Amino acid sequence: MIAPILIMLSAVAPAPATQPPVALADIDEAIRAGRLEQAQLMVGRAIGAGAKGTQVDVILAELAYAQDKNEEALARYCALLKVAPDDASLSERAGIAALKLGKIADAVPLLDRSTKSVGVTWRAWNARGVAADLQQDWNTADLAYAQAAALAPDEAELVNNEGWSQLLRGDWRKAADLFADASAKAPHSERIANNLELARSALASDLPRRQQGEDNSEWAARLNDAGVAAQLLGDKQRAVAAFAQALEARGSWYDRAANNLRAANGR
DSSP states (O other): OHHHHHHHHHHHSOOOOOOOOOOHHHHHHHHHTTOHHHHHHHHHHHHHTTOOSHHHHHHHHHHHHHTTOHHHHHHHHHHHHHHOTTOHHHHHHHHHHHHHTTOHHHHHHHHHHHHTSTTOOHHHHHHHHHHHHHTTOHHHHHHHHHHHHHHOTTOHHHHHHHHHHHHHTTOHHHHHHHHHHHHHHSTTOHHHHHHHHHHHHHHHOOOOOOOTTOOHHHHHHHHHHHHHHHHHTTOHHHHHHHHHHHHHHHSSOOHHHHHHHHHHHTO
């Protein structure tokens, strides 16, 4: 009698509830709101239900970008750009993903494409300025930051990057002024506050003085060495001050000090 009872019970058991279909617009909204785990589950359900096409490809690229999966994001955006080569948003995000990966040679043409497109944003120009800084192309950096500022004059991130641009050039006094402006625009940003403090330390720190008969290169090398020593002792402020002053003392681009400066402050 057991088997017939089991058959009877299985016959009347309710069917599992089916989940409602996922709207792609809802996934996009979840990504924009930063609900990335939810967005990951939603896009999986949508694809499992048969969703496909360009809209899904865009959402997958946006999700990878939001998750800082920059290799994946870059590949997906570049594939989409083959379909829509004039889309400023796609080229902007592809360029920024490449920039985060340190692929400057890839980032520059993508960002140039975005800044020449209709609908260019301040973020595209800002990223182009950062790329120019990394190439020591100060004229392009100044132009890019000026274009970004025209679109978003109150953006603290932009002013902060302008400050780093000046710091890389060795002009730590101008950098301190820009960091102060950025801090006023974003008073709760710990990162910007730290940059301001470091720039001010660069102005105030007691570092090696120039010796009689010492040329720019020799003095810059001693300042850089002082920065390395300070870094080994855990004195981050003094290290940044030394590297920044070494850049100014050299009178020309100084790769070693610039790389040390970026590493010391994690930029």
